[in-house]
Amino acid sequence: MTGAAGQMPLWAQSGCRVWPKGRDGAAVVSSDVSVAGDGGARGRVARAQAGAVAYHAGLAAEAAVAADYHRRGYALAATRWRGRGGELDLVLRDGDGVIFVEVKKSRSFDRAAESLTPRQAARIMRTAEEFLGGEPRGSLTEARVDVALVNARGEMRVIENALMG
Numbered sequence: 001m002t003g004a005a006g007q008m009p010l011w012a013q014s015g016c017r018v019w020p021k022g023r024d025g026a027a028v029v030s031s032d033v034s035v036a037g038d039g040g041a042r043g044r045v046a047r048a049q050a051g052a053v054a055y056h057a058g059l060a061a062e063a064a065v066a067a068d069y070h071r072r073g074y075a076l077a078a079t080r081w082r083g084r085g086g087e088l089d090l091v092l093r094d095g096d097g098v099i100f101v102e103v104k105k106s107r108s109f110d111r112a113a114e115s116l117t118p119r120q121a122a123r124i125m126r127t128a129e130e131f132l133g134g135e136p137r138g139s140l141t142e143a144r145v146d147v148a149l150v151n152a153r154g155e156m157r158v159i160e161n162a163l164m165g
Helices: 044-071 109-114 118-132
Strands: 016-019 028-031 075-082 087-094 097-105 143-150 156-159
Touching: 044 075, 044 087, 044 097, 044 143, 044 156, 087 118, 097 109, 097 118, 109 143, 118 143
Parallel strands: 097 143
Antiparallel strands: 016 028, 075 087, 087 097, 143 156
């Protein structure tokens, strides 16, 4: 499956496997990313390894969420879109409307939800406004911000319109 420009979609590029349904009907993602232990290394090397695992787990979570939206018929417009105020994980098109998705990965859905701070929510809103500034209708463009929670088993829950009320 390829994107509009003949490129492989993000979720396929990430090296993750996506199964359509888990126990509760949510999509499930599994990544082949792992970091071998180095016999008890401490400090900088251990933190770098943990950071690499977290980074790749986040990429796999974003890829699974993108695949879920794609399956539901939304077109992926951008991944990790950077503005002056921050970054938007996923930007999707819904006809003339735009959906911004913040992906939060943690051990549980509750921990993932708790990791979204009010400061981060405000940054996401400012960055979304900046993105909309480049749309033909500007701030009049129909838009929403979803939050996708991914747990340690790769199951996901999407909270639609989580930040825009």
